Amino acid sequence: MRLTSFLSTGALLLLASTANGYTVFVSNEKDNTVSVIDSTTLEVTKTIKVGQRPRGIVLARNGEWLLICASDDNVVQVFDTRTLEFVKNLPSGPDPELFTLHPKGNPLYIANEDDNIVTVVDIEKGSVLSEIPVGVEPEGMGISPDGTILVNTSETTNMAHFIDTQSNKTVDHVLVDARPRYAQFTPDGSQVWVSSEIGGTVSVIDVKTRKPVGKVSFQINGVNADAIQPVGIRITRDGKTAFVALGPANRVAVVDTASLKVERYLLVGQRVWQLAFTPDEKLLFTTNGTSNDVSIIDVEKLRVTKSVKVGRYPWGVAIAPF
Amino acid sequence: MKTIPLDRAPPTLADAPQRAGFPGYLACFNGIVWREMLRFIHQRERFLSALVRPLVWLFIFAAGFRQVLGVSIIPPYETYVLYEVFVTPGLIGMILLFNAMQSSLSMVYDRETGTMRTLLVSPFPRWFLLTSKLIGGGAVALLQVYVFLLIAYAWEIEPPLLGYLTVLPALFLASLMLGALALFMSSIIKQLENFAGVMNFVIFPMFFASSALYPLWRIRESSPLLYEICRFNPFTHAVELIRFALYAQIDPASLAAVLGFTAVFLAAAIYAYNPSKGLLGRRGAPGGTA
Numbered sequence: 370m371r372l373t374s375f376l377s378t379g380a381l382l383l384l385a386s387t388a389n390g391y392t393v394f395v396s397n398e399k400d401n402t403v404s405v406i407d408s409t410t411l412e413v414t415k416t417i418k419v420g421q422r423p424r425g426i427v428l429a430r431n432g433e434w435l436l437i438c439a440s441d442d443n444v445v446q447v448f449d450t451r452t453l454e455f456v457k458n459l460p461s462g463p464d465p466e467l468f469t470l471h472p473k474g475n476p477l478y479i480a481n482e483d484d485n486i487v488t489v490v491d492i493e494k495g496s497v498l499s500e501i502p503v504g505v506e507p508e509g510m511g512i513s514p515d516g517t518i519l520v521n522t523s524e525t526t527n528m529a530h531f532i533d534t535q536s537n538k539t540v541d542h543v544l545v546d547a548r549p550r551y552a553q554f555t556p557d558g559s560q561v562w563v564s565s566e567i568g569g570t571v572s573v574i575d576v577k578t579r580k581p582v583g584k585v586s587f588q589i590n591g592v593n594a595d596a597i598q599p600v601g602i603r604i605t606r607d608g609k610t611a612f613v614a615l616g617p618a619n620r621v622a623v624v625d626t627a628s629l630k631v632e633r634y635l636l637v638g639q640r641v642w643q644l645a646f647t648p649d650e651k652l653l654f655t656t657n658g659t660s661n662d663v664s665i666i667d668v669e670k671l672r673v674t675k676s677v678k679v680g681r682y683p684w685g686v687a688i689a690p691f
Numbered sequence: 692m693k694t695i696p697l698d699r700a701p702p703t704l705a706d707a708p709q710r711a712g713f714p715g716y717l718a719c720f721n722g723i724v725w726r727e728m729l730r731f732i733h734q735r736e737r738f739l740s741a742l743v744r745p746l747v748w749l750f751i752f753a754a755g756f757r758q759v760l761g762v763s764i765i766p767p768y769e770t771y772v773l774y775e776v777f778v779t780p781g782l783i784g785m786i787l788l789f790n791a792m793q794s795s796l797s798m799v800y801d802r803e804t805g806t807m808r809t810l811l812v813s814p815f816p817r818w819f820l821l822t823s824k825l826i827g828g829g830a831v832a833l834l835q836v837y838v839f840l841l842i843a844y845a846w847e848i849e850p851p852l853l854g855y856l857t858v859l860p861a862l863f864l865a866s867l868m869l870g871a872l873a874l875f876m877s878s879i880i881k882q883l884e885n886f887a888g889v890m891n892f893v894i895f896p897m898f899f900a901s902s903a904l905y906p907l908w909r910i911r912e913s914s915p916l917l918y919e920i921c922r923f924n925p926f927t928h929a930v931e932l933i934r935f936a937l938y939a940q941i942d943p944a945s946l947a948a949v950l951g952f953t954a955v956f957l958a959a960a961i962y963a964y965n966p967s968k969g970l971l972g973r974r975g976a977p978g979g980t981a
Contacts (some may be wrong), residue, residue: 591754619771636771662769672849676770 389649390518392450392689393654394432394435395663396423397680402662403437405453406654408647408688410487411665411675417453419684420446424684427466429474429492432689436477436492438465445479445490456538460497462488467551467685469510469519471534478519480507487521490611503530511552511561518576520561522549529563529572539577545572551643551674553602553611564599564613571599571613573629585613585622592618605650605668606681612653612666614641621655621664623671635673637664645686656683701892719815720823727827731834741790742842745782749843753778765906767938779840779848780934781903782873783858784926786835787866792894794828795873806880811964818961821874825897825957829866836862854937861936868949871956872925878963901927903932925952 381493390409396419397404403423405415420439422447427436434456436447443463447456461468462481469478476498487507489499503605504523511520512534519532527549530543546568553562558580565571571585587597598616604626605611611624620634621641638657645654646668653666655677663683664676715975731737753775764771801807813820840848840855850858876893898904900917900923911918927947935942 636773638771660771662764673770677763 385517389501393645393647393663394426394450394570394687395654395656395679395683395687396426396437396685398422398424398658398682398684400680400682402680403435403448404683406663406677406679408652411677413677413679415453416665416680417448419448420444425465425512426685426687427468427470427477428687428689429470429477431474432691434492435687435689436468436470438468438479438685440464440466440482445477447492451691457495459490459492459495460488461490462486462497462500466508467510471510471512472514472516476687478510478512478521480510480521482506482524485523485528485533489517501532501537501539503532503539504528504542509549509551509563511554511563513554513576514556514558520552520554520563522552522563524548524550524566527565529561530576534578542572543572543581545574545581546570546584550600551602553604555604556606556608560603562604562611564602566598566600566616569594569597569599571602571611571624585624585629585631587613587615587618587622587631587633587634589615589618589620592620600641601655603644603646605646612644614644614655616640616642617659621653621656621666633671635666635671637666637673638662638676642683643685645688648690654686654688656686658682658684693917708853716815716819719813719819720826723810723820723823724827724830724848727824727831728798731733731831737793738835741786741793742838744789745839746842748778748782748785749775749846751806765908767935767940767942775843775846777849777906778904779843780937781901783836783839783933783937784865784901784903784930785898787832787862787869787929788894788898788926790835791828791869791873793868794824794870795877798824798874798877817964818957821961821964822957825867825870825874828870829863832866833859833862840862850937851939853939857939858933858936861932864946864949864953865933868929868953868956871953871960875956875960875963878960897924897926900924901930903927903930911965925949925956928952 372485380542390407393408395404395405401419401421402416403419404413408416419437421441423437424440433450434523435450437446437507439446445459445461445465449456451635461479462484464481464483465479466482467480473478475492477490477492481488485503485505487501487503488497491498503521504526506524507521508524509522517534519534521530527547529543529545529552530539533540545563546565548565548567548614549563550566551564559576559643561574561576572581573583575582597618599613600616603612603615609626611626613622613624615622617640618636619639621637625632638660640658641657642656650668657664661681662676664673664680667674756774762927810820900921907918907921910921928945931942931945
């Protein structure tokens with residue numbers, strides 16, 4: 370009797386604790402660790418040892434798996450997000466940097482920075498399905514919401530490569546500004562936004578015509594233009610607002626997607642790199658590479674509320690729905 | 692209720708009964724505080740200049756230094772802040788400092804014009820008169836600070852709403868401390884001309900050797916000695932107390948320091964204004980020989 374009541378209280382407590390908080394995972398490139406942050410308390414609850422030079426991280430299997438690009442180990446590691454235990458390695462091709470998961474949950478598309486290819490991997494079977502040749506130094510990976518089109522950016526070729534996910538073949542290439550880093554589709558799938566680190570711009574490309582339809586430029590009083598290096602991009606579910614990490618400008622730009630005008634710059638830590646929303650879209654987490662912390666933005670108020678210390682060179686961020 | 696003749700200033704003091712109870716004290720207190728307020732309100736230029744000074748620092752100086760900070764998070768801030776945000780409590784401190792000095796300046800002026808005698812012949816205890824005078828000066832400063840904060844809000848300096856309330860006791864305490872210091876100094880200075888000179892020796896070193904314009908760890912990087920001086924500076928503690936209070940937090944070290952300094956300065960001022968023992972008596976009356 371006492372045991373059952375104890376158990377039911379425990380279950381209730383568990384339910385209560387899972388109801389409001391999310392688990393945030395941050396890859397620390399230099400420390401070979403992943404910091405685990407509770408989105409309610411905004412404190413690092415655990416730091417787990419992972420492979421060498423972890424960069425891109427993404428969740429799979431509805432948040433049960435955490436996939437990590439261990440760039441210097443040339444593998445993608447799989448961790449269980451609840452137990453934080455290592456599950457298995459996935460083949461990745463050499464030097465995986467960034468990847469994206471098919472909206473259906475499989476396969477995984479990995480950019481291999483050194484080999485100028487995109488590797489397609491079945492995450493359940495752990496097998497390589499295909500290797501797609503792209504431009505020099507592939508990095509940014511974005512997939513359309515319906516999963517039919519994959520966009521890869523190559524840092525040296527300065528192109529966004531459109532790949533048909535049915536045939537795994539490149540179907541088009543769009544020239545963008547120097548050193549494209551990241552590709553992000555709008556939620557309706559009509560546009561893809563590509564950030565150019567050296568060019569200092571974000572190109573907006575129409576997915577149907579594969580033509581650039583606009584460009585977002587940035588200007589911050591007191592910040593040198595060459596310090597403005599756009600990298601990570603996130604767009605709200607309603608498609609109205611985009612957040613762009615501006616690297617060494619230490620700012621996140623808030624962009625109105627209709628006018629392509631910057632509404633506000635939010636001061637965060639140094640060399641802000643990647644971004645991730647909590648599933649309820651109330652908070653946006655930023656990884657700040659050289660100040661070794663993560664800044665948390667209140668999405669509704671557009672204010673930076675806190676910065677939390679993590680490991681050295683935080684790079685990627687992924688947030689589990691529990 | 693006795694009618695108060697208008698030609699005598701400050702009337703409430705002159706009319707206070709010899710053995711006044713609480714109502715008498717209150718009337719005296721109101722009289723002094725109200726006089727300070729009236730004085731301030733009637734001097735529109737003073738209100739304007741009191742406001743323009745910190746705003747010039749905020750809009751021009753801080754704009755030039757915008758990129759200076761943002762390299763380290765120091766409490767009470769939880770994330771990176773722009774220089775404008777950092778310097779705001781320092782500028783509030785500046786308002787209090789200038790106001791305290793100006794209020795004491797008026798003491799020197801009062802002494803020269805003879806109004807001070809009216810105050811000091813009052814039957815109320817000297818400590819009460821002087822503290823009332825300080826509170827009057829403080830009330831004027833609070834008005835200036837809140838107007839400044841309102842303008843700063845439009846400049847995107849947005850402390851939490853609760854902070855506007857919690858900063859009030861900190862402002863009051865800090866203005867009392869600075870006022871007491873200024874009052875003590877005013878007792879040593881006999882003429883307005885001297886006062887201006889001494890203010891330069893006090894206001895500027897106090898303001899610059901503090902955490903008002905830059906975090907102390909920055910100063911430590913360049914000079915450990917200067918860092919120690921800054922840490923001892925009462926103004927640093929006043930600024931830090933305000934900084935934390937503006938974010939609804941208490942910095943115990945600063946609170947203790949400000950309380951301690953207030954007690955010391957107030958005691959010194961009361962002693963200095965005691966004609967039998969203090970510096971005032973020894974130095975002779977205004978206009979007299981030094």
